[in-house]
Amino acid sequence: MSKEKFERTKPHVNVGTIGHVDHGKTTLTAALTKVSAEQFGSGEFK
16 A cells, blocks of 8 residues: 555535435535636536
8 A cells, every 4th residue: 555645636625415305405516516616717617
């Protein structure tokens, strides 16, 4: 096993959501992902 230190080259965020069915968890996650991609230049979402 390698003893090298892992160097993170991309931003990383864990987001947890708890809520009842049909209360917008997926919509919220999609909106956060889109805003993050637009703000940090990912280019995945347009």
